[in-house]
Amino acid sequence: MTKKIVSIIILTCLFAPNLRGADLGEFEAQWLKKKDEATESSETVKSIPKEESVITRKSTQVIPVKALPGGWVFRDELLANWGTNLPAVISIIPDSSIEVVYQDEKKTTKDGIMIPIKRASVTFDYTARLTQEQITLSFVNVDFIYSTTNSSDSHFILEKITKRLKLRDGGFPKLTSDDVIKFKVLMEYGTPREFDGVWHIYNNSTSGFRVRKLDDRNLKVEMTGLKIKAQLEEAIDEVYSKQGIEHKKRLMMEGIDL
Numbered sequence: 001m002t003k004k005i006v007s008i009i010i011l012t013c014l015f016a017p018n019l020r021g022a023d024l025g026e027f028e029a030q031w032l033k034k035k036d037e038a039t040e041s042s043e044t045v046k047s048i049p050k051e052e053s054v055i056t057r058k059s060t061q062v063i064p065v066k067a068l069p070g071g072w073v074f075r076d077e078l079l080a081n082w083g084t085n086l087p088a089v090i091s092i093i094p095d096s097s098i099e100v101v102y103q104d105e106k107k108t109t110k111d112g113i114m115i116p117i118k119r120a121s122v123t124f125d126y127t128a129r130l131t132q133e134q135i136t137l138s139f140v141n142v143d144f145i146y147s148t149t150n151s152s153d154s155h156f157i158l159e160k161i162t163k164r165l166k167l168r169d170g171g172f173p174k175l176t177s178d179d180v181i182k183f184k185v186l187m188e189y190g191t192p193r194e195f196d197g198v199w200h201i202y203n204n205s206t207s208g209f210r211v212r213k214l215d216d217r218n219l220k221v222e223m224t225g226l227k228i229k230a231q232l233e234e235a236i237d238e239v240y241s242k243q244g245i246e247h248k249k250r251l252m253m254e255g256i257d258l
Helices: 003-048 086-090 176-191 227-239 242-253
Strands: 071-073 077-083 102-106 114-127 131-141 156-167 198-203 207-215 220-226
Touching: 071 114, 071 131, 071 156, 077 086, 086 114, 086 242, 114 156, 114 227, 131 207, 156 227, 176 198, 176 207, 220 227, 227 242
Parallel strands: none
Antiparallel strands: 071 077, 102 114, 114 131, 131 156, 156 220, 198 207, 207 220
């Protein structure tokens, strides 16, 4: 019996390593397989190109552009819009001794017809802390194109403003015309639509605005109501074009009895 037990033990010792080897070999094969799969998966992930990093740029601060004057502006306050009639504007001017100057302008149409255009203007001086200003407010009578009976002051409407500015001696540092162009015009109204070598020219749908340097101490500013100018051109076309003349003749025929 003892010999039988010893024989079993010896046989177990002889074959056990082979069995363990077989089990370990299979385990190792499975482990290596999983490792390879993991490696392939890792390589697949690594092969995906990385997204390019987004470069965030700091936005540039934009200085807001000031709107062009919509008429007669004094110290950023709109006193009279384009189209305000002459009596209303005169009532605002502090100098009660101003004189209204009337002008008759002649204009020739493309068809060779000479037409009269009624204009008026008032000029006054204003002294500020840094400037001596001469201001001219110009008016046009659009209604006169349609009928010569429309000749009263109420038919003259604000169309244009001209300023001549002379810099006063305000102490140190001394301001020059170039300083006004740089710090008042360009910084407030932005890059001009056009610079013809003399005038810095701006415009929008309602106003034209241009500034020029006369010398180191003097500047000139001109502002125009573009819609008023367009109204004048429209009136001339309606009355003095071939179609306008035909229409007026037909109206005149109503006063003739045959």
